[in-house]
Amino acid sequence: MGATDHRVTLSPAAVKEMRSQLPHLADDIVSAIVQEVPAYRDAFSGPMGQTISNAVRLALGGFLTLAGRSKASDQRTTALATEGSYQLGRGEARSGRSTDALLAAYRIGARVAWRELSSTGVRHGLGADVLADFAQLVFAYIDEQSAAAVAGHSEETETTGRVRQRLLDRLAELLLEGASADELTHAAERAGWPEPRTLTAVLAPTETVRAVVVGLPRETLQVPEADGDGLLLVPDVRRSGLLRTLRDHDALAGPTVAWREVRRSVDRAVRARALGVERDTESALPHLVLHADEDALADLRAQALAPLDALKPSARDKLADTLRAWLLHQGRRDDVAKALFVHPQTVRYRMGQLRDLYGDRLEDPDTVLALTLALA
Missing domain, CATH: 3.30.70.120 (Alpha-Beta Plaits)
Known part of the structure; x- marks a missing residue:
């Protein structure tokens, strides 16, 4: 049974007394929530506290309008209560509280409201059958209000998430574009992204x-x-x-x-x-x-190794390997021989060939650098 389909009939006197209790009842609900839900212990010290209190009073007023079977036009009051719950859910999402905390608050509110309102109903002679229907109405109404609050919370979370993601995407774009420091700082602040x-x-x-x-x-x-x-x-x-x-x-x-x-x-x-x-x-x-500039590297190799061009490919490769090892091992003949798996005398012979081809340039720092890069 939905709250709007209830079968409860309360006397005008009972509704009037219950309505007179609303300020006190709202305060009791708020106090119980603060005591029992840790996430709400500090929630009522700021502006959000007044918003929550107003939402509680609005929800209670909407409930009594529904319970008193007022005119159809008074259904606006219950619609306002539902909208209030929806907006409360959005505010709670912005405050960083979870739906678990929100639903716990509604459960506590239902319990406190039922305890107080049922006591008033008993004083006005409500029988067991009517009290049972009244209990159903209370909890059906709370279910509807809490569902509206969760819907508001989810919508705000999804919307905030989408907006923030767009802002983060824009920040990334600016970073890749090499934007100015001021632009990047502003974009980071808008996205809530700590620098x-x-x-x-x-x-x-x-x-x-x-x-x-x-x-x-x-x-x-x-x-x-x-x-x-x-x-x-x-x-x-x-x-x-x-x-x-x-x-x-x-x-x-x-x-x-x-x-x-x-x-x-x-x-x-x-x-x-x-x-x-x-x-x-x-x-x-x-x-x-x-490999930062492949064309430049190819030109450097061609230029630095030009003295070897007239040799047969096999001889050219052997001398190039020997020259590379000689450069890496800083001319230490025994180390070069070990690296090439040849006899030191072979290294001496090959280096003699290379000196014939390069002449004094093998002692020139610029030539040594060019050869090192070419043979790396």
Whole structure:
């Protein structure tokens, strides 16, 4: 049975006395809620407290209008009570209280209201059958009011969530666009996103993003990205812990940078992903530097290794390997021999060939740098 379909008939005198009790009854309900629901202990000290108290009085008034079978036009009072409960639910969501706390408050309100109103009904001679119907009316009405409050809470939560997500998406866009510091600060404030000290860009396959996010800070920003990867901007995270989180997800972390400069981290991560770097861009910096400009690297190799061009491919490869090992081991012949699995005398012979081809340039720092990069 819905509250509007009730069969209760209360005498005008009973309704009048119950209505006179409403201020006192509302205070009793509020006191019981404060005592029994921890989330409400401090709720009545601010502006929201008056809103809650008003909603309680409005709900009680709507109930007595319904119980007294007033004119059809008076149904507006019950509609106002339902709207009041709906708006109360929205306010509670904004205050950060859960639907569990809200429903507990309604249950306590029903209990206190039934205790007081039924006592008044007994004084006015209500029989057992009428009291039973009256009890049904009380709890059906409370169910409807609490349902309206939960609906308001859910709507506010969903709306707030959608609005905040749009603001977070806009913040991420501005970060990737390299917006000014003032624009970024304003966008962060609007989104309710606490400014971190640093951000780290993380690329992860779209299908694993959800699993990766579970192990990251709550305020991580998510950005849809093309080419099968999702982009995450992770605030203030220990790099060792981040890399452990990414270990089993084919994800890649860019450098950790000042939060307004996260575009640098994103660009490096994207470039490293294209070069096949795994997990950590910072473990592959030489590789990234070498391949930052592939055309320039190809030209450098052609220029630095030009003295070997006249040789047969097999001889060219052997001398190039020897020259690489010689550069890496700083000319220590025995170490070069071990690295190449050849006799030191072979190294001496090959280095003689290289000196014939390069002449004094092998002692020139610029040439040594060019060869090191070309052969890396």
